Amino acid sequence: MRALDEEAVIPSEVEGSALTTVKRYADPYLTGVALGLVLLASFVIAGRGLGASGAFATAAATMVRGVAPEVASRNGFLAVHLDAGGLFRDWLVVEIIGVVIGGWCSAALAGRLAVRVERGPHAAVPPRLWAAGAGGAIMGAGAVLARGCTSGQALTGGALLSVGAWLFIGAAFGAAYVVAYLTRGSWT
Amino acid sequence: MTETRALVRALGAMAAVLGALAFGVGAPARSQGAVRDTVVSAATRDALDDCDRGGCSSGAQSISAVQLAEWIRDGRPGLRVLDIRDSSAFATRHIPSAESVELTALPSVAPKPGETLVLYSDDDLLDLQGAAWLTRVGHARVHLVRGGMSAWMTEVIDPVVQGDSATAIAALSRYFGGVPRAPSPSDTVSGPRTKARVRGDFGFVTRRGC
């Protein structure tokens, strides 16, 4: 049986539209296990899992409180993300800063730092950026409703076997496949 | 590359074994039974106290917010939680799994065998009135939450935990997204431990994020 990633014919293992030689990405299973150990460490050390959207929610709530405190405290979503200790004493905000640092370090050491717009092989830059913006905003709406994103609900909630998290995984993956099919020209 | 492959296969095999063993073991905590017993006897003690105070004779026993929390978490069969406050209060915040029923609509709630109804609101008199109506319409098991919604907030969502039942209450609180805390000598709304609570129009609001 031929091992998959040795002679892989997987297009995306060649970096996007880059012409430079870069290090191969790490094996997804091994990286997944490593990520699982990080998640486990988070449970054990901090009694909570990973997250991303919560940091953005806290930032938004803090901003609203700075401008119109009554609006923030009367809003069921913003109020729960307010922090008496300030934005940078929030666990998720500090964690997401770590994510930025860790991502940068890994890319720097692998020669993958590059300022560019990543897109499908037949996609132009402007449509890609419009889609990135629209998609980002729509994801924001979804994350608010679902109380989390792929890091907080799918990964963390998934590992904790939370019912809502598994519902989220099903709905998110399903919708993603549908939209990806409808926009398949932009990625293939 | 083949070492990677071998390592991946080994990890996969390990996962399969650990998963199969988990199936065999069933519960991940050997002491789970003991914790459950402590929680149950505290609840039973609660109910008995109620009877002593004359709660039994009115036909509607009042239960603590903690007792209701346990019933919801444990999936007590036939449990229906009725919120008899107005709909905007319900929309703002309500006890998980509660249904919004206006006080005057209570008599039209049809009794079903095996049901346990639990009423709550912000007003003890309203609770008693509602419970009386339900009992008259034929419901066998009707309870009130002692202290209503504010008791839910202070005893379940935002409890100060100490003593023997601390672990159990803290676990129960977290189940509902609450933030239990240990008692502090100066109970002021400042400092890192109370950062999780913000007093606003929501009363005590819990800090939970993903």
Added chain:
Amino acid sequence: MIAPLPLAVADGSSLSLAGALGIGIAFGWCLERAGLGSAPKLMGQFTLRDMTVLKVMFSAIVTAMLGLFWLSWLGVVDLARVAVPPTFIGPQLVGGAVFGAGMALAGLCPGTSCVAAATGRLDGLIVVVCFFAGVLGTGLAIPLMAGFYESGSRGAVALPAALGVAQGTVTFVVVAGALAAFAVAGRIERAMAARVGRVRP
């Protein structure tokens, strides 16, 4: 039970924030190592050409899930003190679908967009900024849909309790499902690669 650290190590203390930073760095590192900071690679999952997202995600879920189960069984971790996100059935189904649609448009999720932005990808930066705008806008609008937003709340219910089975049973099913999914994923990748061939950079 020695873990998680007791309530006395307060939320917001420097010790807990140091932990957050370290955990975050490791998280970002892993995401970038797997290539998930690259939108075309991530979207390979949803065009069935590159199953990295599935492999990474479910390997992580299985690892953490088994780790929690067995550390709890050993008495090292107190599961009751680990925060489980609460379930809101309607909002999480609808929010999940909306989120997934947005993710497929953007090509990145919030966490990976931070990694992409950190490594210089301008598309990642746009996703980060617009994700914040989406969170802010939707958050401000929540009072208009407070009824739906709070609907279907079940507390922090987990699958074993909801289905009435032992946690070990659900754990086993998830592991078996993941391993089966990995096998299928490998087949799909090979089939698609044979059809599509190698991409020329």
